Amino acid sequence: MNLSKPQQAVLNKIETECATTGLRLTAKRQKVLTILIAATSPLSAYDLISSYQAIYADALSAMSAYRMLDFLTEAGFVHKLSTTNQYLICSHLTCDHEHEVPQFLICDSCHDVQEIGIRKGLQDELESSIEKSGFSLNSPQLELHGLCANCNNP
Amino acid sequence: MNLSKPQQAVLNKIETECATTGLRLTAKRQKVLTILIAATSPLSAYDLISSYQAIYADALSAMSAYRMLDFLTEAGFVHKLSTTNQYLICSHLTCDHEHEVPQFLICDSCHDVQEIGIRKGLQDELESSIEKSGFSLNSPQLELHGLCANCNNP
DNA sequence: TAGGATATGTTATAACATAACATTTAGGAT
DNA sequence: ATCCTAAATGTTATGTTATAACATATCCTA
Ligand SMILES: [Zn+2]
Ligand SMILES: [Zn+2]
Ligand SMILES: [Zn+2]
Ligand SMILES: [Zn+2]
Numbered sequence: 001m002n003l004s005k006p007q008q009a010v011l012n013k014i015e016t017e018c019a020t021t022g023l024r025l026t027a028k029r030q031k032v033l034t035i036l037i038a039a040t041s042p043l044s045a046y047d048l049i050s051s052y053q054a055i056y057a058d059a060l061s062a063m064s065a066y067r068m069l070d071f072l073t074e075a076g077f078v079h080k081l082s083t084t085n086q087y088l089i090c091s092h093l094t095c096d097h098e099h100e101v102p103q104f105l106i107c108d109s110c111h112d113v114q115e116i117g118i119r120k121g122l123q124d125e126l127e128s129s130i131e132k133s134g135f136s137l138n139s140p141q142l143e144l145h146g147l148c149a150n151c152n153n154p
Numbered sequence: 155m156n157l158s159k160p161q162q163a164v165l166n167k168i169e170t171e172c173a174t175t176g177l178r179l180t181a182k183r184q185k186v187l188t189i190l191i192a193a194t195s196p197l198s199a200y201d202l203i204s205s206y207q208a209i210y211a212d213a214l215s216a217m218s219a220y221r222m223l224d225f226l227t228e229a230g231f232v233h234k235l236s237t238t239n240q241y242l243i244c245s246h247l248t249c250d251h252e253h254e255v256p257q258f259l260i261c262d263s264c265h266d267v268q269e270i271g272i273r274k275g276l277q278d279e280l281e282s283s284i285e286k287s288g289f290s291l292n293s294p295q296l297e298l299h300g301l302c303a304n305c306n307n308p
Numbered sequence: 309t310a311g312g313a314t315a316t317g318t319t320a321t322a323a324c325a326t327a328a329c330a331t332t333t334a335g336g337a338t
Numbered sequence: 339a340t341c342c343t344a345a346a347t348g349t350t351a352t353g354t355t356a357t358a359a360c361a362t363a364t365c366c367t368a
Binding site for chain 3: 024063067068071073
């Protein structure tokens with residue numbers, strides 16, 4: 001499986017981070033990551049399984065797929081879109097800035113997804129408005145549905 | 155099935171609104187609504203089916219359940235939590251103010267859910283920050299996970 | 309190189325959701 | 339009132355997403 005240069009950079013970054021933190025990036029996990037990095041749109045778990053079979057000529061069981069997706073999500077390399085039950089590589093792995101609260105703009109027409117970071121001040125206000133009620137946030141993630149620029153002006 | 159006074163008010167409000175707008179609130183839909191209004195926590199579609207069977211001694215097929223949930227959601231009476239695949243009655247049906255962007259605080263410990271409205275200015279900023287990228291929002295709904303006040307201070 | 313922790317394999321099944329087509333019901337036009 | 343049409347519901351089957359439970363393999367460390 002061939003990755004473009006920027007895609008390879010993402011993989012390298014993850015490898016480095018795993019080496020540093022002690023997370024185990026096994027061969028299978030790396031293959032799964034590679035598929036997600038190369039994907040042009042979010043994949044369902046079973047999409048991933050099909051791709052894996054097609055690309056590596058090797059089976060990936062549902063159980064394993066979910067375990068690996070959990071691992072990668074937990075580590076922050078991958079995000080899950082819970083409105084569509086799909087998984088995608090984080091778009092901000094090779095950025096300098098710290099990773100912000102992920103906010104996804106999901107086009108309901110062409111299914112393109114853009115990951116943007118929520119502005120700090122906005123996030124703060126969101127959090128403070130929430131914490132007034134005694135609620136403490138875990139990890140907010142916003143999934144916003146609508147139409148992308150292309151689909152708006154066809 | 156007995157509803158408390160405020161619960162009955164919610165149902166009445168919905169009945170009135172349907173009468174006004176021409177939406178058809180059939181007997182089955184009303185029964186489904188009643189269950190959701192009386193529920194103390196969000197229900198999965200299959201929870202609803204079980205309750206329906208238990209309470210009305212009558213079958214509700216999965217197909218029908220999903221169709222009714224779609225209808226009620228579409229009408230704005232019910233919200234779906236896509237992070238948990240559950241449905242719940244809107245908490246703001248009998249409020250005076252217009253319904254705001256729904257924002258759910260979901261306790262990952264006790265599974266309590268609180269529906270709050272996002273402050274107008276915050277919503278505006280969220281939207282404008284998004285629309286700069288040419289994206290036009292459909293109906294944003296925020297689902298935020300964390301710990302509720304009770305579970306924070308046990 | 310033994311032993312424990314972590315990861316993966318395997319099988320089965322649970323939980324969530326929709327397709328396709330038949331039948332019934334509600335409400336308006338004649 | 340009767341017909342007509344659209345909307346709602348019934349029915350059966352199946353597709354899709356996700357996890358349980360237990361076995362085996364692999365990795366790391368002492
Ligand atoms: Zn990200
Ligand atoms: Zn689009
Ligand atoms: Zn609401
Ligand atoms: Zn709680």
